[in-house]
Amino acid sequence: MSSDNTISLVPPAGPLIGSVTLPGSKSITNRALLLAALADGQSRLTGALKSDDTMHMAEALRRMGVGIEEPDDTTYMVTGTGGLTVPDGPLFLGNAGTAMRFLTAVSVLAHGTVVLTGDAYMQTRPIQALVDALAHAGVTITATNGSPPVRIEGAGRLDVKRFEIDGQLSSQFVSALLMLAACGEEPIEVRLTGNEIGARGYIDITLACMRAFGAEAVQVAKQTWRVSPGGYTAGDIVIEPDASAATYLWAMEALTSGHIALGNQALTQPDAAAYPLIRSFPQMPRSINGSQMQDAVPTLAVLAAFNEWPVRFTGVANLRVKECDRLQALHAGLNAISPGLATLENDDLIIDARPQLAGTRVGTLVETHGDHRMAMSFALAGLRVGGVLIRDPGCVAKTFPGYWDTLVSLGVELV
Template sequence: MQTEKLTIVPPGRALEGAVSPPGSKSITNRALLLAALANGTSRLTGALKSDDTRYMADALRAMGVGIEEPEATTFVVTGNGALSAPGQPLFLGNAGTAVRFLPAAIAAMVSSEVVVDGDEHMHKRPIMPLVTALQSLGVDITAPSGCPPVTIQGTGSFASHHVVIDAGLSSQYVSALLMAGPCSGKPFTVELAGDEIGARGYIDLTLAAMRAFGASVEQVTPSIWQVEPTGYRATDFHIEPDASAATYLWGAEALTGGKIDIGTPATHFTQPDARAFEVISAFPDMPAIIDGSQMQDAIPTIAVLAAYNNTPVRFTGIANLRVKECDRVRAVSLGLNAIRQGLAREEGDDLIVTGDPALAGQTCPAEIDTFADHRIAMSFALAGLKTSGITILDPKCVGKTYPGYWDALASLGVSYEQEIPK
C-alpha cells in the first residue's frame, strides 16, 4: 500500500508571522466529558476540533449527550447528569484521553454493558492499571490483552469509594478516577500507589477543569485526593491554546532565528508542555541533560532541535514515551538516524542526540516513518526547515490534534513537494 509523502522545502530564511495554535486537546477532552456529566447546557469556546476530540464528542453523543458545534472552535454540550448505554461499542481511534477517561465515568453512571475500543495502535496501549483500579471498586471490567478493547458490565455505581491507582505509566488513569468521583454518590478518595506518576502537571489541569464545573476536590497529600459527591454543574468554559502544538512553532522560531507570534505568552499556559519554552529558548545551547518526565509530548520537538544543537543532549525520564501513540523513543531515534546515521541512540529508556549544527544547509534524503503518530510528523517537519530532503510519510496523521499544521507552516512561507498515491 502506497503512502502519501510530503517533502519540506527549507525556506532559507527566518520564519516570521502570526499563527494561532488550536485549542488544547487535553483541556478540550476534559471539558467535553465534564460538561456531558453536568446537568444543563455548557458552552465550550476555544476548543480543539480534531480526530481525538471528535471521537470523544461522538462517544458522548452515543450515550445520550447533546453536543452541537455552532462555530469552528465551539461545542455546546447539553447533559442531564447521566450517561445512557450506547447502542454499540464505542470506537475511539487512537484517542488516549478518551479511552482512559471514559471507562471510569461509564462504570460510575451506566447500568449496562459498554465496550470501549480503538484502532490497531490503541490495541497496543496499556490500560491495565485503570482496569485493576476499577476492579478494586467492585466494577466488572475486563481487558484481556491488557490494552483496549475494554468491556464494562456497568451497575451505575461503585461498591467502594477508596481507590489506589498505579500511575507510573500515565497520569490519565488518575484523571479518569478523579473526574468520575463527583458522580459516585459518596465521598471518594483517590490514592497513588507509590510516588511515581507520569506528568503530574496534567492532574492540575484535571482539578482546575473539575472545579470550573462545580466539583469540590481537595489534595490531602501529594498522593491522596478527596472528592466530594457534588456532581457537576453546567458552565461556560474557555479553553486555552494547545501548548504541545505551540512547541512546534517555538521550535520553528528558534531553528530559523525568526519571530512567530502565537498570540499567547509562554508564561500564560497552564499545560505542562509549556515548560519546553525555556529549553527551546536556549537553542543552540540546550542543556546536556533534559528531564522529559513532566513535558512528555514536547520531547520529540526538542529532540529534533537537539540534532542541530552545539552539544549532545541526553533525554531522561521518558520511558512513558514508549507507550504513547507509538514508541516515540524508538520513532525519534529511527527518524534522526534516517537523516544521518549515528545522530541518535537509545540507552535503556534514555535517548541521546549527538547534535551537529553542520546539518543545516545540507541535503540528507530521508523518509521519516511517522508510525501514524501526529507528534513524530510535526516534530520532524522542523528538520525540514534546515535540511533538504526531509520527507514525512503519512502527513495527514497530524489531524489527530492539529489538522491545520501544514497550512500554519505554509502561512509562514514554508513550501512542500507532495506525492499522493494514485
C-alpha cells in the same frame, strides 16, 4: 506534496515570520467535554479544539445520550443530563488516548454493557492498570490482553470509597479516576501508589477543570485526594491554546531565527515548560528531564539534533507507550537522517548534536507510525535539512489539523 502519503519541506532561505492562531488544548477540550457531559444542563466550551481526538470523544458522548452541538469551528454546546446511557454498540475511539482512558472510567455510570475499542495502534496501548484499579473497587470490567477493547458492565451508579493506582504509569489513568470520583454516592479517595507521579501537571489540569464544573477535590496527603460527591454543574469555559502545538512554532522560530506571534494568552499546560529550553537553542542543556513535559520531548529531540553539543533526555520511559513507541521512532527517524545521530541507553535518549547538518540534503523517508507528534516534530528537521520525506502527513489531524497549512502561511514550500 509528492503524494497523498508523504510530504517534504523545502528548507526556507530566511527566517519564518508571521502570526499564527494556535488550536485549542486537546487535553483541556476532552476534559471539558466529558465534565460538561456529566453535568445537568447546558455548557458552552469556547476556544475548543476540533480534531480527530476531540471528534472521537464528542461522538462517543453523543452516543451515550449527551447533546453536543458545534455552532462554529471552536465552540461546543454540551447538554448533559447528569449521567450517561448505554450506547447502541461498541464505541470506536480511533487512537484517542484521553477518550479511551476517561471513558473507560465514566462508563461505569451507564446502566449496562459498554464496549470501547479503537484502531490497531490503540489495541496495543496499555490500559490494564486502570482496569485493575476499577475492578478492585468493585467494577465489572475486562480488557483484551491488557489493552483495548475494554468491556465495562456499568451499574448506573458509583458506590465505592477508594481508588488506588500507580501514579507513574499514566497521568490519564489518575485523571480518569478523579473525574469519575465526583459522581460517587459518598466521598471517594483517590490514592496513588509508588513514589512518583508521571506528568503531574496534567493532573493539575484535571483538578482545575473539575473545579470549573463545580466539583470539589481536596489533597489530603502527598498522593491522595478526597473527592466530594455531588457530580458536576453546567457552566461556560474558555479553553486555552494548546501548549504542545506551541512547541512546534517556538522551535520553528529557533531553527530559522524567525518571529512567530502566537498571542499573549498564558499557557498552564505542562508542555509550556519547554519554552525556555527552546529559547536556549543552540545551547540547550546537556541533560533534560522530560518526565513532566512528555509531549514536548519529540520537538526538543529534533531541535537538539542541531544544538551545539549533545543532549541526553531522561525520565522519558513513558514515551514508549504513547501513540507509538516514541523513543524508538525518534531513534529510527533521526538515524535515518544521519546515522549515529541518536542513541538509546535503556530509556534515555541521547542526541549527538550535529549543527553541520544544516544546509545539507538527504534522501530519507521518516516513518511516523501514524503518530501526529512524529510527523510534526520531524517536519522541524526539514527546515534545516532538505530531502526529509515524512510518511502519513495526514496523521496531524489528531491534534493540529491545520499544521501543514500553518507552515505554508509562514512561507514554507511543501513538496
